[in-house]
Amino acid sequence: MNYQQKTNNLLKEQRNNWPLLAENFEGLKNVKLKTLPFEGFSFKVQYNSKRITSSAAKVDKDSIAARPCFLCANNRPMEQNQVLFEGVFDILCNPFPIFAEHFTIASLKHIPQEIGSSFGQYLDISKALPELVVFYNAPKCGASAPDHLHFQAGNTGFLPIESEYEGIRNKYGNELIVNPAFSLVTIDDGLRRMIVLESNEKEMLEWAFKPIYQFMKKLVGGEEPNLNILSWYSNQWRIIIFPRDKHRPWQYFAEGDKNILLSPASVDLGGSLITPLAKDFEKISNSDVADIMNQVCLPSELFEELCHFIKRSLK
Ligand SMILES: [Zn+2]
Numbered sequence: 001m002n003y004q005q006k007t008n009n010l011l012k013e014q015r016n017n018w019p020l021l022a023e024n025f026e027g028l029k030n031v032k033l034k035t036l037p038f039e040g041f042s043f044k045v046q047y048n049s050k051r052i053t054s055s056a057a058k059v060d061k062d063s064i065a066a067r068p069c070f071l072c073a074n075n076r077p078m079e080q081n082q083v084l085f086e087g088v089f090d091i092l093c094n095p096f097p098i099f100a101e102h103f104t105i106a107s108l109k110h111i112p113q114e115i116g117s118s119f120g121q122y123l124d125i126s127k128a129l130p131e132l133v134v135f136y137n138a139p140k141c142g143a144s145a146p147d148h149l150h151f152q153a154g155n156t157g158f159l160p161i162e163s164e165y166e167g168i169r170n171k172y173g174n175e176l177i178v179n180p181a182f183s184l185v186t187i188d189d190g191l192r193r194m195i196v197l198e199s200n201e202k203e204m205l206e207w208a209f210k211p212i213y214q215f216m217k218k219l220v221g222g223e224e225p226n227l228n229i230l231s232w233y234s235n236q237w238r239i240i241i242f243p244r245d246k247h248r249p250w251q252y253f254a255e256g257d258k259n260i261l262l263s264p265a266s267v268d269l270g271g272s273l274i275t276p277l278a279k280d281f282e283k284i285s286n287s288d289v290a291d292i293m294n295q296v297c298l299p300s301e302l303f304e305e306l307c308h309f310i311k312r313s314l315k
Contacts, residue, residue: 099154142265
């Protein structure tokens with residue numbers, strides 16, 4: 001049995017044997033959805049009250065140090081089972097799902113969330129799970145366990161950016177490198193800045209990721225760079241990298257009517273905005289989304305610099 005089949009079976013088993021998880025996956029059928037159209041793409045807003053813990057999570061150093069790590073095997077819920085991936089990661093079902101199939105892929109070791117040294121493993125996981133979009137949230141960009149290396153994965157066919165990508169690329173894309181074995185396209189769609197890598201050669205992707213990581217690391221004084229990454233595999237990898245600026249937009253901290261509890265991570269940048277509060281779901285508008293996306297993505301001028309740096313580095 002391959003990893004994809006094992007993972008599908010795990011979810012079936014957990015839905016039968018873990019009542020909380022079963023209830024939360026069942027509850028997804030009742031989440032409210034609305035679509036906000038933009039030029040050539042769209043955002044889907046999902047009202048999902050179960051996600052409040054994640055969206056409002058305190059991820060500062062003291063709060064993290066004070067809680068038992070929920071990804072370490074010793075602290076996991078009793079009902080939680082896993083599929084061991086290559087002896088290094090556990091594939092786990094996410095008991096607070098956004099996707100109809102939603103997994104967390106946690107390192108067996110309690111080591112910091114860091115993509116520089118795990119990018120190759122990330123690619124392997126993505127290739128082994130072709131029915132899933134595998135994503136990475138950096139410690140300050142939505143990871144709810146910044147102290148424990150992990151990825152997440154959700155079923156394909158959910159994030160708007162998947163089906164809209166070709167259109168976005170044609171309308172807003174700038175082809176930095178395009179050859180039969182590899183392509184690198186940079187995109188500024190007016191809301192989001194992103195870099196898209198495509199190849200069937202792992203080494204090419206690792207080579208192209210290096211300067212992006214390096215540039216972003218320098219921006220934050222050598223700390224783990226602010227990135228969200230989506231990857232899916234079908235004959236080749238398609239990897240969408242969102243270089244980030246703000247962790248949370250000003251609306252997150254605003255008082256009264258101006259408050260919107262939205263803490264964007266990979267899924268949101270992929271076009272599915274998760275609002276855990278009904279008031280936000282009702283009121284959020286196109287201009288709010290545009291404003292929030294522009295705050296959390298790298299500003300256009302810096303993004304230009306990053307693109308020049310990549311071009312120079314990959315000559
Ligand atoms: Zn841990």
